[in-house]
Amino acid sequence: MTCNVFIDGGVGTTGLEIGERLAGRPELALITLPDDKRKDADARRAALNDADIVILCLPDDAAREAVALIDNDRTKVIDASTAHRVADGWAYGFAELEPGQRGTLEQARFVANPGCWPTGFLALVRPLVLAGLIPADWPVTVSGASGYSGGGKAMIADYEGESGPPSAFLGYGLGLAHKHAPEMLRYSGLVHPPLFAPAVANCYRGMIVEVPLQLRAMPGAPSLADVHAALSAAYAGSPIVSVAPLAQSSARANIMIEQVGATDRLDLFLFGNEATGQALAVATLDNLGKGAAGAAVQNLNIMAGLPETAGLRL
Template identity: 60%
Template structure:
């Protein structure tokens, strides 16, 4: 028996990529509305309540409305918006976040897909706090850049229309109130929100995040090897999250925003200088793969009992 899946908002960037990953799978049957009915409330309500699993690729307000329309208690939901990421009753859909998280996703009725930026931050920081290498109140900074595809249709249209005249590096979130901060605070194990400085690059897809650490400020100053060992142990058996070997690098073509495009992988790099007591934790992944559509399919696989890598490319 196939799983009936309805992607509400499949015409958007995330929805289109989810559909591409699902449309040729024998275990999935997609419920699709033609263009004339995609915005028809009655047609959407019928599709929502006919599905085994609904994937919401909608603005926050529309996602909340869609959940309110559910009257079939057997319909399960993956919400790719930010509407429910820290809401009661919703399971956070970052399977690698902690031991047991994948099992929690598999059992859940309501799963909130993570934001793209928080995954790199949480993957880098949470294991170190749980291992006692970083205190939960340690002041943290997160600098990250994503391709313009993460900004939705309007931003994609602007960059593709203007081409080389668009800024090559465009910082934003400068009010320090980015919508991804609540989930970083909730799931990284920290007590103070980080200084988060996101940016958009003049390229379509892919991202890299950096968490700089002043280890000399800690009473029991860990080394780069200590940091690396904790991360390597945490993700040793992970399908998609990999920790690169601890080696001294001035630069590397493996540490660029676009290197994992088209995959559902997330690579972590520990760049350390023990003489100065400093470390930079780098996370590299595809903002439309592991950062959005790939993560949604991984969560769908867990919820349907399939191998989590089904239909997903590893890098």
């Protein structure tokens, strides 16, 4: 049975990446609108209601408006914007979040795609909270850098314009009220927001997310092996998320923002110093892959009852 899919906002950065992953799949039929109808409310309403699954790649307000245009009880929605990530009635589209999350997505009609930063953060922190290694009230910090494509067309234009990139490394979110913070808090199991210090690097795509851990100060002073065991157990058998062996991580002298390349993988590492009781948990992903388009396609596959990795770049 063919699944009809409409990407609303398919000419944006994320929409184009999703379209590439869906192209040529015989089990899917893509509903498209001519350029002169892309912003026509009646044409969009018809496409939204004709689809079995809609993927919204729109600004927040436009995403809310698109949902309101759906007047049937059948069409399923994946929203790649920030609009519904902590909204009631919406499932959180990170299948690896915790046991049972994939089953929740299989039954969901409305799914909010995670942000790229929360994907890396939650992949590292949620298993450790569930295992009791990070207490719910622990003062967690997270930092790292993303490729500038994460800022959409405006930031891409800034970095690729005639005047050249504005910076090699640009810290932002300095008011500590980043739009991703609410989902980081809600789905991590923490009771206080993490201190989040993001940055943009002068590269088109890629992402490194870092969570430092003062093991000696944590309850029970867990070892590197304890933390690694919790991460490894959480993603055992995953075709998308991998946890590097401790020996492999300790042998590394560095890690690059391009670690996973233009793929939909999520690679996790745990670095540490047993003598000082310190560790650094690191997630590497493509901000346009598992951080956006790859996650949307993975969610579509799950919601449609198709092989979870179909169309993904692994």
